[in-house]
Amino acid sequence: MTNIHDVAKLAQVSSMTVSRVINGNGYVKEQTKKRVLQAMKELNYVPNSLARSLVRQKTQTLALIVPDIRNPFFTTIARGTEDMARKQNYRVILGNTDENVNKELEYIEMCLSIRVDGVIVVPAGNESKRNLKMLSEFKIPYVLVDREVAGIHSDVVRGDSVLGTKQLMDHLFNLGHQNIAIITGSLTTSTSRDRLLGYTQALKESGIEFRAEYVKEASYTKPLNNQVVHELVSCTPRPTAIFTANNFVAAQTVKLLRQQNFSVPEDVSIVSFDDFDQISLAEPFLTVATQPAYNFGSLATQMLFEVIDGIPISGPRKIIFQPEIIIRRSSGAARPISTP
Amino acid sequence: MTNIHDVAKLAQVSSMTVSRVINGNGYVKEQTKKRVLQAMKELNYVPNSLARSLVRQKTQTLALIVPDIRNPFFTTIARGTEDMARKQNYRVILGNTDENVNKELEYIEMCLSIRVDGVIVVPAGNESKRNLKMLSEFKIPYVLVDREVAGIHSDVVRGDSVLGTKQLMDHLFNLGHQNIAIITGSLTTSTSRDRLLGYTQALKESGIEFRAEYVKEASYTKPLNNQVVHELVSCTPRPTAIFTANNFVAAQTVKLLRQQNFSVPEDVSIVSFDDFDQISLAEPFLTVATQPAYNFGSLATQMLFEVIDGIPISGPRKIIFQPEIIIRRSSGAARPISTP
DNA sequence: GTGAAAGCGCTAACAG
DNA sequence: CTGTTAGCGCTTTCAC
Numbered sequence: 001m002t003n004i005h006d007v008a009k010l011a012q013v014s015s016m017t018v019s020r021v022i023n024g025n026g027y028v029k030e031q032t033k034k035r036v037l038q039a040m041k042e043l044n045y046v047p048n049s050l051a052r053s054l055v056r057q058k059t060q061t062l063a064l065i066v067p068d069i070r071n072p073f074f075t076t077i078a079r080g081t082e083d084m085a086r087k088q089n090y091r092v093i094l095g096n097t098d099e100n101v102n103k104e105l106e107y108i109e110m111c112l113s114i115r116v117d118g119v120i121v122v123p124a125g126n127e128s129k130r131n132l133k134m135l136s137e138f139k140i141p142y143v144l145v146d147r148e149v150a151g152i153h154s155d156v157v158r159g160d161s162v163l164g165t166k167q168l169m170d171h172l173f174n175l176g177h178q179n180i181a182i183i184t185g186s187l188t189t190s191t192s193r194d195r196l197l198g199y200t201q202a203l204k205e206s207g208i209e210f211r212a213e214y215v216k217e218a219s220y221t222k223p224l225n226n227q228v229v230h231e232l233v234s235c236t237p238r239p240t241a242i243f244t245a246n247n248f249v250a251a252q253t254v255k256l257l258r259q260q261n262f263s264v265p266e267d268v269s270i271v272s273f274d275d276f277d278q279i280s281l282a283e284p285f286l287t288v289a290t291q292p293a294y295n296f297g298s299l300a301t302q303m304l305f306e307v308i309d310g311i312p313i314s315g316p317r318k319i320i321f322q323p324e325i326i327i328r329r330s331s332g333a334a335r336p337i338s339t340p
Numbered sequence: 341m342t343n344i345h346d347v348a349k350l351a352q353v354s355s356m357t358v359s360r361v362i363n364g365n366g367y368v369k370e371q372t373k374k375r376v377l378q379a380m381k382e383l384n385y386v387p388n389s390l391a392r393s394l395v396r397q398k399t400q401t402l403a404l405i406v407p408d409i410r411n412p413f414f415t416t417i418a419r420g421t422e423d424m425a426r427k428q429n430y431r432v433i434l435g436n437t438d439e440n441v442n443k444e445l446e447y448i449e450m451c452l453s454i455r456v457d458g459v460i461v462v463p464a465g466n467e468s469k470r471n472l473k474m475l476s477e478f479k480i481p482y483v484l485v486d487r488e489v490a491g492i493h494s495d496v497v498r499g500d501s502v503l504g505t506k507q508l509m510d511h512l513f514n515l516g517h518q519n520i521a522i523i524t525g526s527l528t529t530s531t532s533r534d535r536l537l538g539y540t541q542a543l544k545e546s547g548i549e550f551r552a553e554y555v556k557e558a559s560y561t562k563p564l565n566n567q568v569v570h571e572l573v574s575c576t577p578r579p580t581a582i583f584t585a586n587n588f589v590a591a592q593t594v595k596l597l598r599q600q601n602f603s604v605p606e607d608v609s610i611v612s613f614d615d616f617d618q619i620s621l622a623e624p625f626l627t628v629a630t631q632p633a634y635n636f637g638s639l640a641t642q643m644l645f646e647v648i649d650g651i652p653i654s655g656p657r658k659i660i661f662q663p664e665i666i667i668r669r670s671s672g673a674a675r676p677i678s679t680p
Numbered sequence: 681g682t683g684a685a686a687g688c689g690c691t692a693a694c695a696g
Numbered sequence: 697c698t699g700t701t702a703g704c705g706c707t708t709t710c711a712c
Contacts, residue, residue, distance in 0.1 A: 051705035282594035391689035
């Protein structure tokens with residue numbers, strides 16, 4: 001592949017002059033500029049950004065680390081960051097952690113070694129702290145999205161899980177539900193803890209007793225164990241509604257319930273966080289608290305750029321979006337309990 | 341950030357020795373190795389892959405270019421490539437083209453400038469030829485996924501759109517449908533042409549007349565124009581079923597039909613390519629031909645690695661997966677036509 | 681306006 | 697087993 005010297009030789013100038021016309025800085029006589037441009041075209045010259053990055057100490061690259069890109073919530077975040085990155089002529093490298101801190105660590109190490117300019121991360125959980133500290137040590141700026149990490153004070157963009165959960169719970173109360181179970185994601189994530197908090201607060205505010213057997217911890221990304229649903233429906237009294245941690249858990253809960261011959265929403269109502277975007281337009285099913293995922297991504301990226309560009313910022317910024325409740329078929333009026 | 345020389349100095353060896361222990365090649369005495377490791381840890385040394393890439397002429401980086409990562413079909417492809425890349429210690433850079441050839445071109449140029457080792461691309465359309473030729477000129481290997489491009493003979497992984505469409509059409513015939521419309525994606529894509537071909541062949545084989553007014557060209561990724569659906573339902577006779585190009589078009593078609601007070605499947609049956617993965621488990625709605633998207637991604641990546649590694653290959657390889665038909669609620673028996 | 685020199689951080693090739 | 701030399705392709709700095 002031709003390099004800057006080849007171009008320089010053909011244009012009969014020094015490589016410095018070529019560099020100047022590439023970057024459009026410094027003075028170059030109009031005529032020599034033309035010669036250089038001509039030579040570049042003739043040789044099909046493409047500047048090598050590796051070399052440039054090496055000397056400039058800047059790679060124009062961001063990393064986006066998410067639990068699993070297949071969840072439409074994270075997909076949409078990805079699209080938001082990619083669009084914003086693109087606008088600023090940045091590239092983005094994608095990593096899936098499956099909420100595994102070690103996988104996350106590998107990606108963080110990769111970030112260090114390829115000298116990314118910044119990282120947008122949906123942290124795997126509270127143990128991500130160590131990984132994030134590493135970024136800090138090496139002065140690589142990052143923005144947390146969707147989740148906070150105990151002991152980490154950085155820029156964050158997320159939704160209000162407590163509020164969203166309470167609104168969802170109120171919706172269920174209004175439908176007459178009293179026996180409401182919850183399946184959370186891993187409680188090492190702040191969203192799971194917040195949603196559990198919203199759940200307990202909502203119960204308390206409505207004067208409904210908290211029952212430990214109604215609470216199950218699962219995972220936002222891993223397949224839901226059949227046992228979890230089985231235990232829930234075996235409780236006495238059987239819950240007439242389940243708050244599920246997110247769209248994935250919701251989908252699997254519904255599937256497992258139906259496999260066990262419970263209908264949704266007739267026997268059990270389901271509500272959850274985060275939507276299945278496209279299909280919900282056509283065939284609305286799940287009652288959800290949605291969050292502006294695209295904005296999570298684009299805003300986080302914008303904030304990251306401000307840090308990268310060294311714009312003075314007074315302390316960590318925390319952007320919290322309010323979720324929006326969308327009521328659909330998966331939640332219905334509470335009925336007297338019958339076992340199928 | 342500390343570099344290899346700092347480590348060398350502290351360990352009292354040359355930087356070459358440090359390089360050897362980093363890369364685990366060449367002979368290094370156990371004792372000096374230990375000293376070097378110790379120094380690396382002490383200094384928090386992280387090798388700079390930019391510098392390494394520059395001299396090795398290899399970046400350990402792939403690019404994945406798709407129309408829109410938000411479509412679960414492409415998302416799943418992305419996850420497949422990311423997983424496979426990771427296994428080989430490669431990173432992947434993501435680009436969305438929105439099926440715009442110029443956006444695609446920008447990404448291809450980016451690929452050249454950062455010297456990616458290979459590209460996995462779902463081409464925007466037939467005009468992608470120019471872009472792909474560029475990659476070839478610069479000897480950057482690539483694999484086409486999902487779509488072929490006229491005049492390009494490279495490795496391809498895709499599904500059999502003709503077959504899938506015919507099977508979907510047969511399903512509709514079996515339900516008694518005779519008046520079946522089609523909404524394709526852009527006909528610059530091979531999948532759209534194949535699906536249209538499958539449609540016409542299926543009609544012919546069943547001795548059903550082809551009607552030009554039943555054929556509409558739309559887009560796989562852009563919002564569907566209300567007008568398209570309106571024109572279709574205004575035909576005489578009105579179609580009782582619509583084959584839609586993909587999941588996105590299907591979702592929008594259903595939405596627009598319902599807005600115009602047609603019910604699905606009672607008034608109009610809908611079938612399409614590609615699924616909405618998770619939610620379909622819980623609330624099966626769309627009758628679809630699904631394709632193994634994850635394998636598209638992982639297999640294409642594997643093939644790419646074979647080329648990158650210089651494993652001798654006799655000519656371009658073409659992997660064609662058979663789609664699987666999943667029959668669900670969106671398609672039902674044909675009924676006498678009534679206008680709502 | 682333009683160029684020469686030095687160096688970003690690393691490794692290939694050879695020498696010992 | 698270890699080190700020296702040269703250079704990957706670019707930009708920064710300074711000189712003219």
